[in-house]
Amino acid sequence: MELQKELPDIFETFGEIRRNSFMVAKNQKEKDIPLIGVFCTYFPQELALAMGASTVSLCASSDETIDDAEQDLPRNLCPLIKSSYGFAKTDKCPFFYFSDLVIGETTCDGKKKMYEYLSEFKPVHVMELPNSQSDDGFKLWKNEIIKLKEVLEEKFNTTISEDDIKKAIVIKNNERKSLKEFYELGKLDPVPITGTDIFKVLNGTTFEFNKESIPNNLNTLINKIKEEYELSPKYEKKPRILITGCPLGTATEKVIKAIEENGAYVVAFENCSGAKAVDELVDESNPDIYDALAKKYLSIGCSCMTPNPNRIKLLDKMIDEYKVDAVIDVILTACHTYSVETLSIKRFVNSKKNIPYMSIETDFSISDIGQINTRMAAFIEML
Structure with missing residues (x-):
């Protein structure tokens, strides 16, 4: 089919965004456009956007610099934390290098202690995230967002107006809507695209500096996929898998490949790489913009929250909407909060949704690919 030849090129374009954005970051520095490096979806990007700054996800999904990190950090630490620190320490991450x-x-706990050492290489501001989504937690987080706005104003000698924040909220909401429309293609049965391709696009957009261009780019891709699907679906029906757990990066893409090379498709990503970060919008009608931002970002169902009902709520909805046959929980080694939470997720998936569940613990190395493939083949055969 004609589209079958075109699609890989389009997906590769998104994959290349990260490589191309290295040069974009350099060009931005030459134009004195501020660049803010972030690690997590809790960062309210609207504030950076409102002051004309760009936001970029920092390198943190490869084992390339973990040996360097382990010279300073414990070996039995989450690979994401070690990778983050290692890229900063070795200057092998252009995004970190160019970040102001x-x-x-x-x-x-691991991240917040690592930030202390990270500040030796680069100016670091740490937002104090509450442990729960309680009323007191909300007040704390709202104050932290206002404090961040003041830090940005002082650091970059600028003023961030409420009107500019409102405009940025609309831009980010449009980006979220387009991302959601794209990954919801996974609701179709049979699937129109593989989970590997969905992930490649979602991951690629995190390295796109021009947030206003994302909706148009994604809409072009969505329309092309839908047109071809209506003519003739190219993928057969197979078991449908939802991935939850820790955020995925290029190194953990091996889990997606293991699922799809052993007879199933990943149709949904509930984690930070997928729906968790963009499922809810900022309320544009709320006159208190800091209240609106705090509500949206604090609603993220991360395992660092206790209790964490929003993760269950989103999982419940997605399992039904995507007609999921099983859930796979991907846990990074030594990620204690997600690891402990596997019990409650297993109970919910098995008892409440009556579908199979499996957790996979992995890191950023390739040493466990054989083991993951063996487990995945047995699990999918059971389905």
């Missing part, structure tokens, strides 16, 4: 400021959040 790095924003962190107290999502877990």
Whole structure:
């Protein structure tokens, strides 16, 4: 089919965004456009956008620099934390190198202690994230967002107006809507595209500096996929898998490939790489913009929250809407909050949704690919 030849090129374009954005970051520095490096979806990007700054996800999904990180950090630490620190320490991450400021959040103990060392290489501002989505937690987070706005104004000698924040909220909401429309293609049965391709696009957009261009780019891709699907679906029906758990990066793409090379398709990503970050919009009708931002970002169902009902709520909805046959929970080694939470997720998936569940613990190396493939083949055969 004609589209079958075109699609890989389109997907590769998104995959190349990260490589191309290295040069874009350099060009931005030459034009004195501020660049803010971030690690987590809790960072309210609207504030950076409102002051004309760009936001970029920092390198943190490869084992390339973990040996360097382990010279300073414990070996039995989450690979994402070690990778983050290692890229900063070795200057192998162009995004970190060009960043004027790095924003962190107290999502877990390992990260917040790592930020102390990270500040030796680059200015770092850490937002104090509450442990729960309580009323007191909300007040704390709203104050942290206002404090961040003041930090940005002082750091970059600028003024961030409420009107500019409102405009940025609309831009980010449009981006979220287009991302959601794209990954919801996974609701179709049979699937119109593979989970590998869905992930490639979602991951690629995190390295796109021009947020206003994302909806048009995605709409072009969505329309092309739909047109071809209406003519003739090219993928057969197979078991439908939802991935939850820790955020995925290029190194953990091996899990998606293991699922799809052993007889199933990944149709949904509930984690930070997928729906968790963009499922809810900022309320544009709320006159208190800081209240609106705090409500949206604090609603993210991360395992660092206790209790964490919003993760269950989103999982419940997605399992039904995507007609999921099984759930796979991807846990990064030594990620204690997600690891402990596997019990409650298993109970919910098995008892409440009556479908199979499996957790996979992995890191950023390739040493466990054989083991993952073996487990996945047995699990999918059972389905």
